[in-house]
Amino acid sequence: MGGKPREVCFNGRFLSQEVTGVQRYGHELLYALDRIIPTRPNIRITLVCPRLDRAPPTLTNIAVEQRGNLQGHAWEQLELPWLSRGKVLFCPGNTAPAISLLDGQSVIVTVHDLSYLYFPEAYSSAFRRVYGFLVPLAFQRARGVITVSVSERDSIVSRYPHVAPRLTAIQNGGLPNDIASDTANVQREDNHILYVGSLSKRKNFPRMLEVARSLASKKDYKFTFVGGTAGGLLESNSGVPQAVQSLITFAGQVNDTEKLMQFYRRATVFMFPSMYEASPLPPIEAMACGCPVVAGDIPSLRERCGDAALYCDPNQTTSIEAQVETLIANKAMQAELAAKGRSRASEFSWNNCAAKVLDVIEAA
Template sequence: LLHRLDLKNIPLRCTGKFTGHYWEQVELPDFVRDGLLFCPGNTAPLKSLRRQKVVVCVHSLAFRYLPEAYSRLFRTVYNQLMPKIFRHARAVITVSESEKKYIGEHFPGAKAPVVAVQNGGISAAFRESLVLSQSQKSAADSPYLLFVGSFSRVKNLENVLTALHLLHRDFPKLTLRVVGAKARSFNDLSTKIDEQLRPKIVFEGQINDTVAMIKLYQNAAALVFPSFYEASPLPPIEAMSCGCPVVASDIPSLRERCGNTAEYCRPESPESIATAIAAILSDAQFAEHLRQNGLARAAEFSWERCARETLAVFRNVLSTD
């Protein structure tokens, strides 16, 4: 990945023999002994926290809200590291105001200042491909819903499948395409799916082709994104950028991300998910309203703004003793 980055002002160097937490906790502190250390992946080396200026980006506290979705080892590591990060880091960046609030609730004794810097929107490469694909947009042969995510319980695919079953009578041609999650068979899911619905569910797997992903967004009747927990997700913004209506969980982080440009549902209720989807499928004018408002909403998010706000945190930390 490092060799693919075309950076003009930032020298890159690979160091160490190991990976993962061992590299972070053992090798990284010996390589970086002074200056400011930015750790963008939720954790930081404990040795560095005590001897130099460290800024950490904490993306999510999902392991606290939905512990059953994570392994015991994962929870143990994070429950040990997080209190020390919030006690010793010079600053903590998180990706939304709602996540900042959660941090305050779970770590009330935190000494590190917490700054919310909202994630950006689509990348420059995505934007370029989107412009080129506008002339290639075509109507799908039959309406389909798009789900972008994993099989993690946090992403709530099982309730989406149940909602599809509820919609089948009124929308018999409706199908579901699942991107990102891989299934060897329907037995990988605990939800029992009627035999008649199985041909209507397509597991696309991981899609790395930007143009192919844009086409899926553009031709979908809606992106269904009813996660139980999110911090500052990208798929709703990608969908809006492509003119795809969004059905999203009525949770604070998605309200913050999508504003009034999504149709909201209760993630724990397949009936609520189905009702939100039906509102879009049965009302072309409402669907167009979501498309137009979504395009405007997506344009509000910028990775340049995210970078500038992050840089401001670095400068503030460097200017203090």
């Protein structure tokens, strides 16, 4: 025992990006690692990121370095390999520098999902080309690969069986450590349905919008959509008839977590009929805030939500609409799912996620 600590470079490119699911993973994992790294004296972590136009994270146990002159993929591919030389390189956002992988550097990559393969029409051709090269290269050359659910691990192995011995499934956490889930004084708005996530076809936004138009016109239900279309995601049709525009709100991208929690705490029902997920954050966040969930009946959401959600067929607009109506109309079911949801959300911890990531780093 003892000796020199293993030096780990944490790829901080995500700090310069808009905050969606992958970036939230990077942020929450970073803070969790900062909390628990004193329990692993054999590992020392340095966060290396491109130069930011805002203040970097305030960390206690992880050093922060803003280095290089480039941004985006160029920074990651051309400058990060030299900035991380001699260290284990951990990349939390699907891609890693090709030079580092090909040069034999010890690289650990979190590949969240393969949605660019499953839903190619939802991504630009440039995005698909970049991921189509870098993700398989990571599967081939990385010392360790992390993904975020057992169902996603099975999906990856079915396409890339050679990665199986180096692929570990580690579920995402839930609420950030510094966000309270207290719901005692929450004032929920009647008949208010919330969705949080990208407004994209693979998230089933067109069907959700159809449900919103239908229920808003029939019963004056209110809908709020939080999220945007960022990066390589292509826009979905978001036309709303003038007659129901006052009942359907598009709040845009919300990067402030506490503001996001306010949406969860006001809603009556959280709607998440996604057709494809790996380990989504929004349903667990909604549950932690006491908001009952209608979720798409797909393996990853069953794995994530257990018996704490009401499930619908994400391929059928009528099924989504019926389950939302059922939950809105049944106060007893709302209370039951809210209680189950709070219990389920408590099972997901970013500290636990971070500890398992460190296990993978040590094993590599």
